[in-house]
Amino acid sequence: MTTQPNIAAVAFLIADPARVAMLSALLDGRARPAGELAYAAGVTAQTASSHLGKLLAGGLLVVETEGRHRYYRLAGSHVALALETLASIGPAEPVRRKPLTRDARKLRFARCCYDHLAGRVGIAVTHGLLEKGFLVAAEKKRFELTPAGAEWFDRMGMNTASIRPTRYGLARQCLDWTEREHHLAGPLGVHLTNLLFAEGCIRRSPSSRAVDVTPKGWKVLKEHFGIQEQALL
Amino acid sequence: MTTQPNIAAVAFLIADPARVAMLSALLDGRARPAGELAYAAGVTAQTASSHLGKLLAGGLLVVETEGRHRYYRLAGSHVALALETLASIGPAEPVRRKPLTRDARKLRFARCCYDHLAGRVGIAVTHGLLEKGFLVAAEKKRFELTPAGAEWFDRMGMNTASIRPTRYGLARQCLDWTEREHHLAGPLGVHLTNLLFAEGCIRRSPSSRAVDVTPKGWKVLKEHFGIQEQALL
DNA sequence: CGCATGCTTCGACACGTATCGAAGCATTGG
DNA sequence: CCAATGCTTCGATACGTGTCGAAGCATGCG
Incomplete structure (x- = not known):
């Protein structure tokens, strides 16, 4: 009501290393296909697809289908700004990073x-x-x-x-x-x-x-x- | 190295509704005792203590002990800025919120x-x-x-x-x-x-x-x- | 000095979710 | 039309972590 109801939801989307890697790969504002983003994040295509779906649903990304490729792009400069702002808070090293399988x-x-x-x-x-x-x-x-x-x-x-x-x-x-x-x-x-x-x-x-x-x-x-x-x- | 290594770690700290409630309660820059923040977040003292410990370790908060109270405060205006920036991204409603016990x-x-x-x-x-x-x-x-x-x-x-x-x-x-x-x-x-x-x-x-x-x-x-x-x- | 208060630590539990393998759907190219 | 490519969906698994109860540690008050 008075305050921001879904800060946590947005932050949650950014709170995963794989997703940050994808978002970072898109920081230049250009669109990239899912496969490339999967590679950038160091995860398989299935996992990447799951992440991209969430980022899409959360409004951080937009997608454009072209042939058999799906090109993802940041939803806007405000997303890039948020990433940069979060980056400015670090180091925050003490908090241990998410584990990997x-x-x-x-x-x-x-x-x-x-x-x-x-x-x-x-x-x-x-x-x-x-x-x-x-x-x-x-x-x-x-x-x-x-x-x-x-x-x-x-x-x-x-x-x-x-x-x-x-x-x-x-x-x-x-x-x-x-x-x-x-x-x-x-x-x-x-x-x-x-x-x-x-x-x-x-x-x-x-x-x-x-x-x-x-x-x-x-x-x-x-x-x-x-x-x-x-x-x- | 070139980029921001711990965006995910910082975002992770903000990615919890209880922690957001606490951070929001501190947005005015004033310090508040742990109990009050627990109440603001709607969680018990133990849970709040755990959250506050993480926010402290992550550098989002600073603490000042006075008597048997511990006063928490935002680590700086950059933290407030980050919260506001994240809020500007919403609604992001589709992503379901964290479950509660x-x-x-x-x-x-x-x-x-x-x-x-x-x-x-x-x-x-x-x-x-x-x-x-x-x-x-x-x-x-x-x-x-x-x-x-x-x-x-x-x-x-x-x-x-x-x-x-x-x-x-x-x-x-x-x-x-x-x-x-x-x-x-x-x-x-x-x-x-x-x-x-x-x-x-x-x-x-x-x-x-x-x-x-x-x-x-x-x-x-x-x-x-x-x-x-x-x-x- | 003992009890109450404020907060943290320990232990246990339940629930999400990040992950991958396999399968399914599109689209392109032979 | 069939095979290959790119991506998504389905199913199963493992692992964190948010949560509370109980206990432990301080501090302050009577």
């Missing part, structure tokens, strides 16, 4: 981002390459392959000279939505991922994009970058 | 607001008195007792002429926090409530402030105001 955890831990490695493991590998000086961050969201890096990749069994860069370059910085950091993408990232598959370091898990690191994989990661499984959990 | 439901259904009747039943009775023309809303959050009203109260067994008004008047409008409407308070409300107790229409329930309406009570309420239990659930 084992499957969702797996997905966040290691997965294929289309055709290259993402998730915590992907980030860790990218960090390792940067620390060793094999890659350096460059402009336009690219990575530059250093001479030392070329040598290392070649020694690993890749013929870097033969890899054709796309118009976006040889190695791109891809924003990892679940970790909010950059991981290695582009032709170099694809080749590296393929190599890890071929060597038996990683395996596709039954669930769609998730990836399992094999014992051999952990051994390799530790040898080259000092990455240990425990440290990533 | 049977006890909390009882409290919201009927309870004593210090010494007068509140909750849905209290609101319904007040509405009934207004509809019958026994009371009329007046300025300064007061109710005016009409001649017809005086006659009715007297017939019910109250000597209205003998009731001494306080400096706030004979009958006050008290904002019901759980229903967000006004119910009858002031000396007239107190006397009416006492009468209902004396007549066996309502009974104090074991839980603190909750009130049970007896079968006889429902009969009386239906006869005089057409209030039925079913309609209030």
Whole structure:
């Protein structure tokens, strides 16, 4: 009556990490298909659909169907404003975040981002390459392959000279939505991922994009970058 | 990193009706003791304490201990801003509100607001008195007792002429926090409530402030105001 | 000093819901 | 027309958490 009856209802819609990831992915005001939002949130299509349905019912999103795609968009700038305002309140770290099921955890831990490695493991590998000086961050969201890096990749069994860069370059910085950091993408990232598959370091898990690191994989990661499984959990 | 990591955590804190009620009660920037906030939210002291602890940990509130009271206050104007911004997004009605346990439901259904009747039943009775023309809303959050009203109260067994008004008047409008409407308070409300107790229409329930309406009570309420239990659930 | 008050902590319970797998509906493309 | 893609719906499960009762800790009052 006098006050705002559904603050809690609106806040509830924003109170889920997956939904925040989706909303954040839409902060630029453009519309994106459900699948992309599912990917951004690191959840399956079914889960994403459920979330999107709620956001839609709550009036935070609007949808536009085009062919077999459904494009979601923020309902207006006021939604973006609310997100920014909430963000300004943090850190609020002490409150523990919502738990994840084992499957969702797996997905966040290691997965294929289309055709290259993402998730915590992907980030860790990218960090390792940067620390060793094999890659350096460059402009336009690219990575530059250093001479030392070329040598290392070649020694690993890749013929870097033969890899054709796309118009976006040889190695791109891809924003990892679940970790909010950059991981290695582009032709170099694809080749590296393929190599890890071929060597038996990683395996596709039954669930769609998730990836399992094999014992051999952990051994390799530790040898080259000092990455240990425990440290990533 | 680049974006806001804990939007969900902050939103989660606001995503509960009880917490919103508490935060709303603090919107004026003044500090209030835990008990008052518990009452505002329509929950018990234990529950309120739990909520306040979380809001405190999340940085939405600050606390100041004074004697055996603990005064809570909004952590800053940015918190108030966030609440207002969220309110601007509504209605968002379609999303169903959080469920309540049977006890909390009882409290919201009927309870004593210090010494007068509140909750849905209290609101319904007040509405009934207004509809019958026994009371009329007046300025300064007061109710005016009409001649017809005086006659009715007297017939019910109250000597209205003998009731001494306080400096706030004979009958006050008290904002019901759980229903967000006004119910009858002031000396007239107190006397009416006492009468209902004396007549066996309502009974104090074991839980603190909750009130049970007896079968006889429902009969009386239906006869005089057409209030039925079913309609209030 | 003991009792009452105000608030918090502990323990237990019930209910939502976030999640995924599988199936179902559309639409596009061969 | 059939297969593939994109998304949603259905069903089942696991896990938090909001809730209260009872107990514990302070503080204040008689």
